[in-house]
Amino acid sequence: MPHEIPLIRFGVIADPQYAPLPPNLGLNRYFANSLAKLDEAVAAFNAEELSFVVTLGDLVDRGFENFDAVLARYAPLRHDSIFLPGNHDFIVAPEQLPDVRAKLSMPAPYHHFSRNGLRFVVIDGNEESLFYTAKDDPRRERAVARLAALEAASAMNAQTWNGGISREQLAWLSNVLADAAAAGEKVVVMGHYPLYPENSHNLWEWQELVGLFERSGNVLVYLSGHNHVGNLGRHGSTWYVNFKGMVDTESENTFAVVAIHEDRLEITGFGREESRTLPF
Template identity: 25%
Template sequence: TLDKDNPRMDDCRQQTPLFTFGVIADIQYADMDDGYNYSRTRRRYYRSSLQLLRNARKSWSESAVKPAFILQLGDVIDGFNKPRDASERALDTVLREFSSCPAEVHHVWGNHEFYNFSRSALLRSKLNSAAHADRSPNAAPGGSDIYAYRFSPFPGFTFVVLDAYDVSLLGREKSCEQYINAMNLIKLYNKNEDLNSFGSPTRRFTMFNGGFSKDQLDWLDSVLSSADEKQERVTIVSHVPVHPDCTDNVCLAWNFDELLAVIRSHSSVVCYMAGHAHDGGYCRDEDTGVHHLTVDGVIETPPDSNAFATVSVYRDRMVLKGCGSIRDRHNYKHKRSLESKLGCLLFTVLC
């Protein structure tokens, strides 16, 4: 038997969504031959990743229902561009593709952005999409260089972009206070000379990960408090996953537990989306029912496949339709009972 909390996919397809949005992660484009990951265990398709982005753009442009926006979840170009003096050229190439998308693009910053550019340069670049933030007093953290903001594509729905490298060794001058504090933190857990080698047992404390400052967490807490009062449904996006069950722990944010504590103290959050871990992943938080989705990376997807998704948002659910390597996600329910929240999050692959 079926009830209102367990709709059939046929029913989902027949209804018109309130809005849709596209999702893509870890393109890591570089005009160079295929290579391998840091440990040389996974093949990376640097040049053909651009074609996979084109495939995604074409699909979104030809869709009967045009997406309201696109989420680019970080690592848009690869770090190998930097020693080749090709960072600006590679970024321009990728951004030309995004400029042809049928909707505005919200860019998340990942570790490869910081391999190529300083934080100050990124703030001045076209990868700073904070201009799309809501025009409200708390739309972004005030008086800082934290790259975080909120926006609302439809009444009752809020999206929050977070800066997973606010606390990091990447993108900052070695003499600044933030860099020194981050170095002191990582060395508490990672005793390796090469800080990109895994620390043990806390393997997440590597240079390619980062964390969230108290200022950013306090700002998020205030945003979610406002969303709670308005009974809004909030989706948080960032580059680095924050739930141990949705990724290998080597890809977790340094202080994932602190961010989870903020999420768990509010009723408004329904989903957290990230990239970074190229295999993707999914879990539902047992305590809150919040869905944590790690999106598969383009960079390790073979040229004859795809890695992008389109999410349709309804009053009571979100339906993810993926192409290529994006994995099946079926009938995962949200445990919270508030009717105005997304009661059921359905992840399905139809391509």
Template identity: 30%
Template sequence: EVQFTINLGDITDRKNSDLEVIKQHLSQLNHKIYHLTGNHDYKDITNNSVLYKQLDMPSEYYSFKKGDWVFIMLNTNEIASYANIAGTPKENEWNRMQEQIKQIKGKYAYEWNGGISEKQMKWLDRLLKKCEKKGLSVLIFSHHPLYPQSDFSALNGNEIVDTLSKYSCVKAAFSGHHHAGAFGYYKNIPLITLEGMVETENQNAYAIVEISQDHLLVKGQGRASSYSFKLSRQ
């Protein structure tokens, strides 16, 4: 009886043709599904807009509103070696990210990781500023974890969390990609990486999020962890 479902990406693994079978199963949910792409979803894709259309995404990154809450769907695959950026200005951004990671001796410049563009970062900052001004609460969603750093972090995750931390309207962030799961606080913002179901054939992994006036409850199912956070006033 959830109001909607959010897919954090990698809904397919080996090939794009598997997507239709998966969508048939998801159609049994009888409510809206908001999708993000993951690095595996780009297999067999040469035109990214085709993938976004298959997943009924309004854009490669977007937001939606439910009551006093805004849900921001970041695309951390936007700047990635697998996301058809060769020969485009985004390839230059990818090269700069690689160099920056090298300079700080980061260990997450892997081919399975990606980041967000300068354009998307500005969009995020403008949207958060608007939410803060209107007294709205925000949840952030991304495929790649933003924090704590690991081999699976977003290429410019540090810059993203610095932007998030400027706004008290941001209550939590959810990510996928790192199948083992992870958790950390960045300047009082809880960042949850949900466990993946892909390696556990006989055990599920998903979470139901309940939002009340003063609490955010994450009820992990199967191998997914559970969390409870008190919501601070803005």
């Protein structure tokens, strides 16, 4: 049966948030334990036939020097590895802020690529935030103003640890979705910050992106991390999957393998991550 053969399979990790620190028991976060969890995830992924493995941000809890220990854990991975940063990845010395994306071997802050007839889009939810840029950067000034407006509106996601995207990136994303539609490609969008359902962890302009995806009609799924308890929603024809945070709990792991079929999305969860079948 053609529907039994997936169009693509890939691995997903969210929020390892490593640091050589004692655990935060109040938040149930065991920063140092993520290295062993990554070893387990890489071994599991190496036993699978995958196109790539994506890590949805927050590789480290803080400290540029901690990236080396995390990235070393990916060295045995036999699949392509795609990284995108989260808010914690920018808790580094100010002069090291421009080096984070290069450290993660990113081709650009936001970008897209095609595999097996699908378009994959990586967005940058850190672009306008309080942590990504120096204090005199115009993007930071816009972030301060945007956060103040959200706070004045009593928005649930008016949080300093969230971020937003520029009008330029929003226009770029709209064009990419239109190009994919013209090419007959369905789309998978990936970012650190959730978009739907409404949540205190959501990207600042989550409603605009949800509306854009609905109008486009070709976004199968949006994948995110950041909210460590995980979440799931559907709006229009798009599924919104928020994966659980690896850093949480002392020993139980969480990661997933995602298979996209013509008619459904199948998530095979490991550890705390749930297995799901989501029809298109």
